Amino acid sequence: MNTTTFEADNVRNALLEKGIETPMLTPTKNKENRKAEIQQHFQAIMELLGMDLRDDSLEETPHRLAKMYVDEIFSGLDYDTFPKITKIKNQMKVSEMVLVDEITFTSTCEHHFVTIDGSVAVAYYPKDWVIGLSKINRVVQFFAQRPQVQERFTEQVLTAFQTILNTDDVAVFVKATHFCVKCRGVKDTQSKTITSAFGGLFLQDRETRKEFLTLIKK
Numbered sequence: 644m645n646t647t648t649f650e651a652d653n654v655r656n657a658l659l660e661k662g663i664e665t666p667m668l669t670p671t672k673n674k675e676n677r678k679a680e681i682q683q684h685f686q687a688i689m690e691l692l693g694m695d696l697r698d699d700s701l702e703e704t705p706h707r708l709a710k711m712y713v714d715e716i717f718s719g720l721d722y723d724t725f726p727k728i729t730k731i732k733n734q735m736k737v738s739e740m741v742l743v744d745e746i747t748f749t750s751t752c753e754h755h756f757v758t759i760d761g762s763v764a765v766a767y768y769p770k771d772w773v774i775g776l777s778k779i780n781r782v783v784q785f786f787a788q789r790p791q792v793q794e795r796f797t798e799q800v801l802t803a804f805q806t807i808l809n810t811d812d813v814a815v816f817v818k819a820t821h822f823c824v825k826c827r828g829v830k831d832t833q834s835k836t837i838t839s840a841f842g843g844l845f846l847q848d849r850e851t852r853k854e855f856l857t858l859i860k861k
């Protein structure tokens with residue numbers, strides 16, 4: 644049964660149209676069956692690593708992991724979990740920039756399946772609607788709860804807000820630490836990756852972009 648909202652469908656269609664949707668298949672099994680199979684596969688991985696799952700600290704790990712993947716850290720692959728957006732008609736005629744800075748998120752690197760830890764700033768110029776502030780965090784969290792690369796995550800957040808707010812005038816700035824760079828591979832413990840995506844006024848007008856970038860550097 645399709646239980647996605649109108650809003651979620653619009654966002655998904657906008658991402659597909661721009662070619663920035665996460666590559667994904669339509670699941671053929673229900674959530675509980677998927678969890679049961681992930682559990683079995685993860686048990687096999689742990690045993691291949693040489694772990695003894697009869698230990699009572701380890702025995703529930705495959706089950707925990709299956710639940711964590713499906714219900715938590717990869718829940719954003721399922722549009723049924725897209726947040727309900729409270730829209731407020733812009734009757735007060737807000738015409739200045741609305742900026743939410745330092746939205747913290749954790750995501751998962753799709754190349755290595757380890758953590759990405761960062762923060763996001765989102766700004767927009769209201770047109771017909773303003774939205775509940777917490778919904779800005781929730782939309783960011785939705786796209787973070789997927790295997791991701793930072794560049795695509797940034798573009799998805801931009802397009803989602805442009806669609807929900809019915810305006811191009813949106814800016815997104817992301818700064819993150821990738822644990823695939825920090826805890827393995829090159830083992831750089833300091834570097835952060837910055838990505839941004841701009842639409843409408845933020846793209847066309849250097850002063851507007853500068854104002855946004857200056858505000859978030861304070």
Ligand SMILES: Nc1nc2c(ncn2[C@@H]2O[C@H](COP(=O)(O)OP(=O)(O)OP(=O)(O)O)[C@@H](O)[C@H]2O)c(=O)[nH]1
Pocket residue numbers: 752753754791792793794821823824827828829
């Ligand atoms: N552009 C981009 N690259 C990412 C992101 N997350 C991880 N990567 C990179 O993806 C690349 C995968 O490279 P591979 O050579 O296939 O993998 P690897 O052998 O594990 O690479 P090393 O990390 O260099 O050890 C690495 O350079 C990662 O740093 C991201 O969000 N954006």
Ligand SMILES: [Zn+2]
Pocket residue numbers: 752753754755756757821823824
């Ligand atoms: Zn990685």
